[in-house]
Amino acid sequence: MPNGKGRPENAPIAGLPYVYVVQQLVDFKNDLRASADPRKTNTAQMIQAAKAMTDEEIKAAASYLAAMPWTPWIRVVEADTVPAMRLSGNVFLPAPGGGTEPIGDRIIETPEDSVRFELRDPHSGFIAYVPRNSVAKGAALASGGGNRTLPCTICHGPDLNGLGPVPGIAGRSPSYIVRQLWDIRQGSRKGTWSPLMQQVVAKLSPEDMLDLAAYAASLGR
Ligand code: HEC
Numbered sequence: 001m002p003n004g005k006g007r008p009e010n011a012p013i014a015g016l017p018y019v020y021v022v023q024q025l026v027d028f029k030n031d032l033r034a035s036a037d038p039r040k041t042n043t044a045q046m047i048q049a050a051k052a053m054t055d056e057e058i059k060a061a062a063s064y065l066a067a068m069p070w071t072p073w074i075r076v077v078e079a080d081t082v083p084a085m086r087l088s089g090n091v092f093l094p095a096p097g098g099g100t101e102p103i104g105d106r107i108i109e110t111p112e113d114s115v116r117f118e119l120r121d122p123h124s125g126f127i128a129y130v131p132r133n134s135v136a137k138g139a140a141l142a143s144g145g146g147n148r149t150l151p152c153t154i155c156h157g158p159d160l161n162g163l164g165p166v167p168g169i170a171g172r173s174p175s176y177i178v179r180q181l182w183d184i185r186q187g188s189r190k191g192t193w194s195p196l197m198q199q200v201v202a203k204l205s206p207e208d209m210l211d212l213a214a215y216a217a218s219l220g221r
C-alpha cells in the first residue's frame with residue numbers, strides 16, 4: 001500500500017525502525033524468514049523481492065519506511081456475532097446475501113468500506129471483529145505475562161509502539177500479528193533476532209495469541 005500499512009495478508013511496515021527493516025530484508029534474503037504455511041504464496045514473493053535487492057536498495061527502503069509515521073487505522077470491535085463473510089482474494093468481505101454468523105474463536109478483519117478498499121484509498125482502514133473479553137485478556141498478558149510468557153512491554157515499549165530496534169506492534173493488523181507469533185513458534189521465522197521472541201511464544205496457546213493480537217491492534221486510537 002502507498003501508505004505502508006499493508007493489508008491483512010501483507011505486513012504493516014510504515015514507521016518500523018530502520019535497523020529492524022534492514023534486518024528483516026537480510027533475514028528474508030538468507031532464507032531465515034518464511035511462512036509456516038506453504039499455501040501462503042505471497043511470503044515466497046517477498047523472499048524473491050528481498051533476494052533481488054542490493055544493499056543500497058535495502059538501506060534506501062528502510063530509511064523511507066522508518067520516516068513514515070505510523071497512524072492507527074484499525075477499529076477493534078468485540079462481538080459475539082459478525083456479518084456473514086466470504087473470502088474475496090485474501091480478504092474477508094461481507095457476504096452478498098447479508099446475514100450474520102457467530103465469531104467463534106476467530107478474528108475477522110474486514111475493510112471499513114470495500115469500494116474504497118479496492119481503490120487502495122490510504123484513508124480507509126479496517127474493522128477487526130474480535131471475541132468478547134479478548135482485548136482485556138490480551139492487555140493482562142501483555143503487561144504481566146500470565147506465568148507463561150514475558151511481558152511484551154519490556155521489549156516493545158510500554159505502549160507497544162516499539163523501543164529502539166524492536167518493532168512497534170500497536171495498532172497493527174491482528175492477522176499479521178498472529179501469523180508472526182505462529183511463524184516464530186513453528187520456527188519458519190528464525191532470523192537473527194527471533195530467539196528473543198522464541199521464549200515469548202513457546203507456551204502461548206492459540207487463544208493467547210488471539211488475545212494479544214486483539215489488544216495490540218486496539219491500541220493507539
Ligand atoms: C525479550 C524481548 C521481547 C519480548 C519480551 C517480546 N518481544 Fe516481540 N519481538 C522482539 C524482537 C527482538 C522482535 C523481532 C524478531 C525478529 O527479528 O525475528 C520481535 C518481534 C515481534 C513481532 C513481529 C513484529 C513484526 O513487525 O513482524 C510480534 C508480533 C511480536 N514481537 C509480539 C510480541 C508479543 C505479543 C509479546 C508479548 C507476549 C512480545 N512480542 C514480547 C522482542 C521481544
